[in-house]
Amino acid sequence: MNAHTRQVIPLSVIAAALxxxxxxxxxxxxxxxxxxxxxxxxxxxxxxYADTDGRRFGQYTxxxxxxxxxxxxxxxxxxxxxxxxxxxxxxxxLGLENRELxxxxxxxxxxxxxxxxxxxxxxxxxxxxxxxxxxxxxNLTIPTALTTGTNxxxxxxxxxxxxxxxxxxxxxxxxxxxxxxxxxxxxxxxGRGTFGPGVVGGPVFGGFEFAPEPINSTTRQLxxxxxxxxxxxxxxxxxxxxxxxxxxxxxxxxxxxxxxxNLSYPPSSPIAxxxxxxxxxxxxxxxxSFTPTTRGTFKIAYTKAAQDDAFxxxxxxxxxxxxxxxxxxxxxxxxxxLTARPLPKLSLRANLRYEDVDDKTPIAQYxxxxxxxxxxxxxxxxxxxxxxxSGRLEASYVLPMAFRLTGGLDYxxxxxxxxxxxxxxxxxxxxxxxxxxxxxxxxxETVTGALAYIHSERDGSPFMLTxxxxxxxxxxxxxxxxxxxxxxxxxxVRLSVNWTPADPLSLQFAVDESxxxxxxxxxxxxxxxxxxARNYSVDAAYTFxxxxxxxxxxxxxxxxxxxxxxxxxxxxxxxxxAALRNVGDSFGLGVRGKPNGRLEIxxxxxxxxxxxxxxxxxxxxxxxxxVVDSLPxxxxxxxxxNLFAKYAVQKNAGFRLDYVYDRxxxxxxxxxxxxxxxxxxxxxxxxxxxxxxxxxxxYRFQ
Numbered sequence: 001m002n003a004h005t006r007q008v009i010p011l012s013v014i015a016a017a018l019x020x021x022x023x024x025x026x027x028x029x030x031x032x033x034x035x036x037x038x039x040x041x042x043x044x045x046x047x048x049y050a051d052t053d054g055r056r057f058g059q060y061t062x063x064x065x066x067x068x069x070x071x072x073x074x075x076x077x078x079x080x081x082x083x084x085x086x087x088x089x090x091x092x093x094l095g096l097e098n099r100e101l102x103x104x105x106x107x108x109x110x111x112x113x114x115x116x117x118x119x120x121x122x123x124x125x126x127x128x129x130x131x132x133x134x135x136x137x138x139n140l141t142i143p144t145a146l147t148t149g150t151n152x153x154x155x156x157x158x159x160x161x162x163x164x165x166x167x168x169x170x171x172x173x174x175x176x177x178x179x180x181x182x183x184x185x186x187x188x189x190x191g192r193g194t195f196g197p198g199v200v201g202g203p204v205f206g207g208f209e210f211a212p213e214p215i216n217s218t219t220r221q222l223x224x225x226x227x228x229x230x231x232x233x234x235x236x237x238x239x240x241x242x243x244x245x246x247x248x249x250x251x252x253x254x255x256x257x258x259x260x261x262n263l264s265y266p267p268s269s270p271i272a273x274x275x276x277x278x279x280x281x282x283x284x285x286x287x288x289s290f291t292p293t294t295r296g297t298f299k300i301a302y303t304k305a306a307q308d309d310a311f312x313x314x315x316x317x318x319x320x321x322x323x324x325x326x327x328x329x330x331x332x333x334x335x336x337x338l339t340a341r342p343l344p345k346l347s348l349r350a351n352l353r354y355e356d357v358d359d360k361t362p363i364a365q366y367x368x369x370x371x372x373x374x375x376x377x378x379x380x381x382x383x384x385x386x387x388x389x390s391g392r393l394e395a396s397y398v399l400p401m402a403f404r405l406t407g408g409l410d411y412x413x414x415x416x417x418x419x420x421x422x423x424x425x426x427x428x429x430x431x432x433x434x435x436x437x438x439x440x441x442x443x444x445e446t447v448t449g450a451l452a453y454i455h456s457e458r459d460g461s462p463f464m465l466t467x468x469x470x471x472x473x474x475x476x477x478x479x480x481x482x483x484x485x486x487x488x489x490x491x492x493v494r495l496s497v498n499w500t501p502a503d504p505l506s507l508q509f510a511v512d513e514s515x516x517x518x519x520x521x522x523x524x525x526x527x528x529x530x531x532x533a534r535n536y537s538v539d540a541a542y543t544f545x546x547x548x549x550x551x552x553x554x555x556x557x558x559x560x561x562x563x564x565x566x567x568x569x570x571x572x573x574x575x576x577x578a579a580l581r582n583v584g585d586s587f588g589l590g591v592r593g594k595p596n597g598r599l600e601i602x603x604x605x606x607x608x609x610x611x612x613x614x615x616x617x618x619x620x621x622x623x624x625x626x627v628v629d630s631l632p633x634x635x636x637x638x639x640x641x642n643l644f645a646k647y648a649v650q651k652n653a654g655f656r657l658d659y660v661y662d663r664x665x666x667x668x669x670x671x672x673x674x675x676x677x678x679x680x681x682x683x684x685x686x687x688x689x690x691x692x693x694x695x696x697x698x699y700r701f702q
Contacts, residue, residue: 038702039077039086044656045095046071046696054690055125057662062097063692064123070095071696084108097121097157112166117159124154124189126671128210130680134254135212136187141254142209146679156186156215176225176238184219187212191676192253192268209253210680213273216247237284244277250312272312275325279305293341303331318379321364325381328360345398352391359383359417373470376423387415394436401441408436410456416485421469425478425521430460430485438494446500454492460485463521479566480527487519488528504543511536522566524575529562551590558583579615584608598654600646608638632669639663652700662690 048069050058058064072094078087085107092100099119106112131149134140143149160182167175190213225238250270283301290296307327311317337351365379394408411433418426434456442448463481466474481487492514499507516531537555544550564577588606595601614631641661648654665687675681 039079040700040702041074041076041078042698042700043074043076044072044696044698046656046694048658048692048694051691052689054662054688055123055127055684056664056688057690057692059123059125060098060121061093062121062123071694110168112164114162114164116162118162119160120158122156122158122186126189126682126684128152128154128189128212128680128682130210130676130678132210132212132678132680136214138214138248138250139252139254140211142678148679154187154189154212156184156188159183172229174227174229176223176227178221178223180219180221182219184215184217186215188215189213189682192271208676209678210676211251211253211271214248214251217274218245218247219243232289233286234288235284235286237286238282240281240283242277242279244274246274246276246309248273249275249309250314252314270312270314272315275307275309277305277307277309277327279303295339297337299333299335301331301333303329303333305329305331318364318366318368321366326362330356330358330360332356332358347396349394350392353389355388357386357388359385371469373468373472375469376421376466376474378419378421378469380419380421382419383417385417389413402443404440406436406438406440408434410434410436418464421467423466423474425463425466425481427461427463427481427485430458432456432458447497449497450495452494454490454494456488456490458486458488458490459519460487478521479524481518481521483518483528483563486521486528489517491515506541508539509537524564524566526564526566526575529564531562532558532560534558547595548591548593550592552588554587556583556585575618577617579613579617581613581615582610583613584610598648602642602644604640604642606638606640608636610636610638612636632667634666634668634670636666636668637663654698656696656698658692658694658696660690660692662688662692664688 048063048071050063050066050069052066053064055064063069072091074089074091074094076089079085080087086104088102088104088106090100090102090104094101097119098121100117102114102116104112104114129149129151131143131147132140135152135154160180162178162180164179165175165177169175190211191208192211193208220243221241223238223240225236227236228234250272252270281301281303283299285297285299287295287297305328308324310324317323333353333355335351335353338349340348342348361381361383363380363383366381367379371377371379390410390412392408392410394406396404396406398404412431414430416426416428416430418428434454436452436454438450438452440448440450463478465478468474492512495509495511497507497509499509501507512533512535514533516528518528518530520527520529535555535557537553539551539553541551542549559582561580562578563580564575566575586606586608588604590602590604592602593600612634614633616629616631618629639661640663641659643659644656646654646656666684667686668684671682671684
């Protein structure tokens with residue numbers, strides 16, 4: 001539960017951005033004009049050093065261990081003035097593991113092609129201590145006794161190659177072709193549940209085994225678009241296809257110590273891994289200007305997705321289901337829009353969208369064990385189809401005294417399919433209507449403000465009773481309406497103000513508050529009850545002089561959700577209530593300066609306090625006694641300080657010094673006491689601090 005209007009960028013991403021920034025600083029406007037008319041190339045190289053291990057700091061760059069790292073960037077540009085042909089080679093983070101390479105060749109107004117390569121690592125921020133062996137393969141060996149193992153660093157790596165080609169033809173036609181091939185390898189955190197007593201010395205009633213998922217997959221994407229651009233008509237249509245291939249179909253376990261106590265459930269080995277899939281889409285998008293003030297747009301798309309990969313071997317299959325899922329999902333999308341300005345002060349907009357997701361996967365009974373007249377499942381797979389129709393009407397009118405009034409109406413209808421046997425309450429249709437009104441005014445040349453109010457209501461068809469396999473209605477009846485289909489009323493208010501009290505100072509204020517109220521379908525009030533969200537932010541920018549500028553911002557985000565669950569029959573038993581809350585307080589400061597023609601300096605500081613609360617109560621439904629069993633709060637603090645100085649020893653060359661202080665701290669208790677049934681522990685350091693310093697030399701040439 002984390003909804004921030006302004007989120008501090010994760011430290012690993014910050015590190016990536018920092019290291020990528022060791023090239024030259026952003027060009028000024030005049031330098032940009034010169035670069036476009038007379039291209040300039042730049043190379044920079046240097047060394048960076050991290051003073052300690054930082055699992056989160058280098059999560060996506062590879063700079064997660066103490067030591068030195070190479071810093072190398074290049075931007076080579078050539079232009080043939082006679083033919084208007086550009087040649088460019090770009091390299092980013094070439095000394096790190098998140099490196100990027102790109103080659104572009106282009107003749108302006110005629111053709112263009114490119115080849116790019118990117119590599120993205122992800123190092124698991126948690127430390128794993130395990131005796132499980134075979135990690136990264138399709139065969140794991142689980143220890144036969146509760147065992148303390150060795151530390152294992154889990155990691156995944158993506159390597160992608162992209163190709164592209166653009167061509168302009170006579171008659172206002174253009175062609176775009178894009179292809180991307182991505183390889184992903186490694187292993188990631190995962191586990192499997194057990195039904196038996198577990199290993200010797202482990203939990204009495206089983207638990208979870210550590211079962212890291214092996215990763216070895218290929219994803220391919222192909223897109224071909226043909227476009228037409230006329231004075232009034234614009235069209236763009238083509239094909240988009242994807243293919244996912246997993247080298248591992250299943251994960252097997254070598255360990256006979258986990259013997260199920262309930263023989264109705266077979267041992268879960270092997271476990272099926274994500275299956276091969278593919279999709280194909282044809283689409284057409286266009287727009288037509290009927291008059292200078294009236295324009296229509298449309299989009300039509302049809303997608304067919306399939307999963308016909310063979311089932312994992314080594315598992316007993318029920319008779320008659322074949323050797324694969326025969327999964328098929330057909331999606332039809334039609335969208336139309338119209339904008340018009342019939343009067344100088346009146347603007348109108350209308351949109352209509354229809355999407356039909358038709359799951360044509362055959363229904364079959366995949367297992368029969370454990371079934372009976374009182375079970376809440378029948379052994380069948382459950383395809384999920386839904387049909388969504390939505391529309392929007394909006395009108396905006398300019399009032400006297402520089403006011404602009406905007407009103408809108410939104411409507412959405414969703415139709416769902418459902419299984420006749422289920423444990424969760426369902427309804428086959430929901431409808432949501434929203435009303436919006438906004439008043440905007442330029443109060444002066446220095447102040448602009450807007451106030452908006454949105455009210456929406458969602459309801460739908462009657463709720464269906466939970467049904468047992470024998471056809472009887474479950475004793476619980478209707479207890480919980482899932483949050484996505486529950487009746488809900490939402491009110492939202494938005495306020496924004498832009499103020500420039502003086503030429504060097506500009507301020508922006510934003511307030512966003514919303515409240516959700518859910519109707520209950522059971523006397524116990526179970527299910528979602530209410531939700532709240534509040535977001536406040538202030539941004540400021542100040543120009544001290546032509547050589548010094550500063551920025552500052554502060555924000556607070558507060559999100560709450562209340563829900564309840566009933567355990568027992570009738571009105572007896574326990575009602576568990578949860579009041580979840582996420583609060584984030586953040587601020588940031590930034591300074592940029594150029595004391596003289598040779599020296600440029602800058603500093604950025606940001607800090608966030610993020611608190612997650614898990615308030616819980618259990619209430620004996622037969623009496624008013626309430627017992628509070630709240631879980632401890634989780635507080636996370638993120639701090640980042642980035643300093644840089646750039647000094648030009650000559651007009652086209654110089655040095656850059658960067659320093660970053662990165663601190664992550666948390667009292668997250670979720671992994672502190674957790675232990676897998678085989679003895680595996682997953683831990684993280686509660687405080688992680690990294691000082692990173694980098695020195696690079698840059699050189700520009702033509």
